Amino acid sequence: MLNIKNLEAKVDNKHILNGLNLDIKPGEVHAIMGPNGSGKSTLANILSGKNGYEIKGEIKYDGQNLSELSTEERAQKGIFLAFQYPLEIPGVNTNVFLRTSLNSVRKARGEKELDTLNFLKLVKEKSSELGINEKFLSRQLNVGFSGGEKKKNEILQMKILQPKLAILDETDSGLDIDALRIVADGVNSYKNKDNAFLIITHYQRLLDYIKPNFIHVLSKGKIVKTGNAELGVELEKTGYANFI
Amino acid sequence: MKNFYDFKVDNIEGLSAQEKEFRNKELDLFNKNGFPNKREEAWKFTDLNTILSKNFANITNDYISLKEKKFELIKEFDHNYLIVLDGILVSNEFKFEDKNKVLIKEYDYKKQISVSNQNSLNLLNNALATGGYNLEISRDYKFKKPLVVYNYFSESIKEKIISYKNSLILNENSELTILNYTDTKTKNNFFVNSFDYLKLKKDSNLKNIFINKDRCNCYFHNYLKSDLEQNTNLDTYILSTGLKFNKMDIEINLNEERAKSSIFSALSLGSEEHQEIKSSINHNFKNCQSYQKIKNVLNDQSRGVYQGKIFVKQEAQKTDAYQLSKALLLNDNSEFDAKPELEIYADDVKCSHGSTSGSIDLNLIHYLKSRGIPEKEAYQMLINGFLSEILEKLPEDNLKKFLVEKIGRQINGY
Numbered sequence: 001m002l003n004i005k006n007l008e009a010k011v012d013n014k015h016i017l018n019g020l021n022l023d024i025k026p027g028e029v030h031a032i033m034g035p036n037g038s039g040k041s042t043l044a045n046i047l048s049g050k051n052g053y054e055i056k057g058e059i060k061y062d063g064q065n066l067s068e069l070s071t072e073e074r075a076q077k078g079i080f081l082a083f084q085y086p087l088e089i090p091g092v093n094t095n096v097f098l099r100t101s102l103n104s105v106r107k108a109r110g111e112k113e114l115d116t117l118n119f120l121k122l123v124k125e126k127s128s129e130l131g132i133n134e135k136f137l138s139r140q141l142n143v144g145f146s147g148g149e150k151k152k153n154e155i156l157q158m159k160i161l162q163p164k165l166a167i168l169d170e171t172d173s174g175l176d177i178d179a180l181r182i183v184a185d186g187v188n189s190y191k192n193k194d195n196a197f198l199i200i201t202h203y204q205r206l207l208d209y210i211k212p213n214f215i216h217v218l219s220k221g222k223i224v225k226t227g228n229a230e231l232g233v234e235l236e237k238t239g240y241a242n243f244i
Numbered sequence: 245m246k247n248f249y250d251f252k253v254d255n256i257e258g259l260s261a262q263e264k265e266f267r268n269k270e271l272d273l274f275n276k277n278g279f280p281n282k283r284e285e286a287w288k289f290t291d292l293n294t295i296l297s298k299n300f301a302n303i304t305n306d307y308i309s310l311k312e313k314k315f316e317l318i319k320e321f322d323h324n325y326l327i328v329l330d331g332i333l334v335s336n337e338f339k340f341e342d343k344n345k346v347l348i349k350e351y352d353y354k355k356q357i358s359v360s361n362q363n364s365l366n367l368l369n370n371a372l373a374t375g376g377y378n379l380e381i382s383r384d385y386k387f388k389k390p391l392v393v394y395n396y397f398s399e400s401i402k403e404k405i406i407s408y409k410n411s412l413i414l415n416e417n418s419e420l421t422i423l424n425y426t427d428t429k430t431k432n433n434f435f436v437n438s439f440d441y442l443k444l445k446k447d448s449n450l451k452n453i454f455i456n457k458d459r460c461n462c463y464f465h466n467y468l469k470s471d472l473e474q475n476t477n478l479d480t481y482i483l484s485t486g487l488k489f490n491k492m493d494i495e496i497n498l499n500e501e502r503a504k505s506s507i508f509s510a511l512s513l514g515s516e517e518h519q520e521i522k523s524s525i526n527h528n529f530k531n532c533q534s535y536q537k538i539k540n541v542l543n544d545q546s547r548g549v550y551q552g553k554i555f556v557k558q559e560a561q562k563t564d565a566y567q568l569s570k571a572l573l574l575n576d577n578s579e580f581d582a583k584p585e586l587e588i589y590a591d592d593v594k595c596s597h598g599s600t601s602g603s604i605d606l607n608l609i610h611y612l613k614s615r616g617i618p619e620k621e622a623y624q625m626l627i628n629g630f631l632s633e634i635l636e637k638l639p640e641d642n643l644k645k646f647l648v649e650k651i652g653r654q655i656n657g658y
Contacts, residue, residue, distance in 0.1 A: 048610075070613070072619065074614075075613070089611070089612075091626075091628065092628070092632075097612075100617055101615035104615075104618060105616035
C-alpha cells in the first residue's frame with residue numbers, strides 16, 4: 001500500500017530524513033518510535049502533503065507517486081493523518097467541518113453526498129462509540145477543547161472518513177488512561193484486512209492496546225531497527241541510547 | 245486645472261427664493277474646498293478628490309427623468325417595502341402592518357433639518373438634495389415584518405451625483421428592522437451623497453442593515469446621524485460589499501440614560517473596492533453603552549478603512565464603550581487602515597479598543613485540505629469562519645438566512 005524508498009527531507013537546508021525505507025501492506029499496523037527530533041513528525045507531515053520540505057527519494061501509495069497528489073487528493077484517496085497538535089479553527093462549526101470533509105471525500109470517490117439526516121445519524125453513532133458528547137459537535141472546531149478531546153476528535157474524523165492508511169502522530173500524548181483506552185478501542189474496531197496504520201509514538205503504553213505487527217526505531221532520519229511487538233517492551237526498558 | 249464636476253442649484257426645480265439662497269450658500273462653501281482629501285481628519289486615509297477625479301470626467305446634478313421600471317422584489321422572506329429610485333420615493337407597501345401606525349411621505353426640505361456638520365459632503369448634500377422619504381412609526385407599535393428599502397438606480401444615470409435626505413422617527417416604545425438594499429446593474433459610474441436622520445424616542449428599538457444585491461460601479465457617501473433617547477437600542481449592520489467606493493459616516497448621539505448602540509460590520513472586499521466606516525459615538529449622558537465590531541476580508545487590491553471615534557462627555561459617567569476591528573488580508577496588494585479615536589472627559593468609564601490584521605494561517609488550510617476539502621473551499625470556510633461572529637448577530641431567522649446566503653455569494657466573488 002505504501003512504499004517509501006530512500007526518502008530524504010530537508011527544511012531550511014537542515015537534513016531531517018536521511019534515506020528512510022518503509023513498506024506497509026494492507027492489514028498491517030506499523031509503529032514508529034524514536035527520540036525527539038528523529039524525524040517522526042516530519043515523516044507524517046510529508047505523507048500528508050504539507051509544504052515546506054525539500055524531498056528526495058520515492059513514495060508510492062497504491063502504486064501511484066505520492067508527490068503528484070495534492071494534500072486534498074491524498075485525503076480523498078484514503079490517507080489520513082491524525083495531527084499531533086489538532087488545530088483550532090474559530091468560526092468553523094465542527095459538524096459543518098465534518099460534513100464538508102466527508103462529502104468532499106465521497107464526491108471524489110464518485111459516491112453520493114450524505115444529506116443532513118444521514119450525516120447526523122452517522123456522526124451520532126461514531127461519536128458515541130468514542131464517548132464524545134454531541135454538544136461538542138455544535139461547537140467551533142477544536143476551540144476550547146481539552147487536549148484529550150482534540151485527540152478524540154481526530155479519531156472521530158478517522159472513523160467518519162474511513163481511510164485506507166491512517167497515520168497517528170503521537171495521538172497518545174496528552175491522553176489520560178481512560179481516553180487512551182477509548183482511542184485504542186476506536187482504532188482496533190476500525191482496523192481490518194484492507195486498511196493499515198502507521199502509529200507514531202514515544203511510549204509503549206499505546207502499543208499495549210494496539211498490537212503492532214512491526215516496530216521501527218527511527219533515529220537521525222533513518223530506520224535503524226525493525227522488530228516485532230517485543231521491541232517496544234525492550235525499548236521501554238533500555239531507552240533509545242543503543243540506537244543513537 | 246479643469247474641475248471634474250459642475251453643480252448647479254438651478255438644476256433643481258420648484259425651489260423658493262429663500263431655499264435657493266440657502267442652497268447656493270452651501271454650494272459656495274463646498275466649492276471653496278471641493279471634495280475632501282487627506283487634510284481632513286475624517287478622511288485621514290482617503291483622498292476622495294483624487295479618487296473621483298480619476299474616475300469621473302464631469303459629474304453633474306442635472307435632472308434625471310424617471311423611467312418606468314419593473315422592480316424585482318426579494319422573495320425569500322415576507323417584508324414591507326419602500327421603493328426608492330435614484331433617491332426618489334416611488335412606492336410603498338406595508339401590507340403586514342397596521343397602516344394607521346405608519347406615516348410615510350416625501351422628505352420636506354422646507355421644514356426638515358439640514359445637516360449642520362461642516363463636512364464638505366454634507367454641505368454639498370444641503371445644496372443639492374432632492375427626493376428622499378420621511379418615515380414615522382407610531383408610539384408602542386412594533387413591526388411584525390422587516391421593512392426593505394429598495395434603493396434602485398436607473399441604468400441611464402452616468403456621471404451624475406444623486407443627493408437625497410431621509411428621516412426616520414421611532415416614537416416611544418416602537419420597534420423596527422430595516423434592510424437597506426441597494427440594487428443596480430448599471431456599469432455606469434455615479435456618485436451618491438445621502439443623509440439619513442434617525443430619531444429613536446424612549447424605549448424604541450431599531451435594527452438597521454445595509455447590503456447590496458450586486459457589484460456596481462458606484463461611489464457612495466452616506467452620512468447617518470442618530471439621536472437616541474432613554475433606554476433605546478440601535479443596531480447597525482454594515483454588509484455593503486460590492487460597491488466601488490463606500491463611506492459610511494456614522495454619528496450616534498447617546499443623549500439619555502441607557503441608550504445603547506452597536507455597529508457590526510462584515511465585509512468581504514475584492515478587486516479595487518474601497519470601503520470606509522467612520523463612526524463618531526457621542527456619549528452625552530451617563531450609563532450608556534456602545535459597541536463596535538468591524539471585520540474585513542480583503543482580497544486583490546481592495547482597501548478597508550475604519551476610523552472609530554468614541555467621545556465621552558464629562559457628565560457621561562459609567563459609560564461602557566467598546567470597539568474592535570479585525571482584518572484578514574488575502575493579497576499583498578490589499579490594505580486595511582484602522583484608527584481608533586478616544587476622547588474621554590469623564591473619569592468613571594470603561595472604554596476599550598483594539599485592532600488586528602493578518603493573513604490566513606496556512607497551517608489551517610493544510611489541516612482542512614488533509615481532510616479532503618479542496619483548497620478553494622478551505623479558504624471559503626476560513627473566511628466564513630472569520631466573519632461568522634458578525635453573521636451570528638444578524639436578526640430574524642428568514643432575513644438572517646437570506647443575508648448569510650448573500651454574503652456567502654460575496655465571499656465566492658459573486
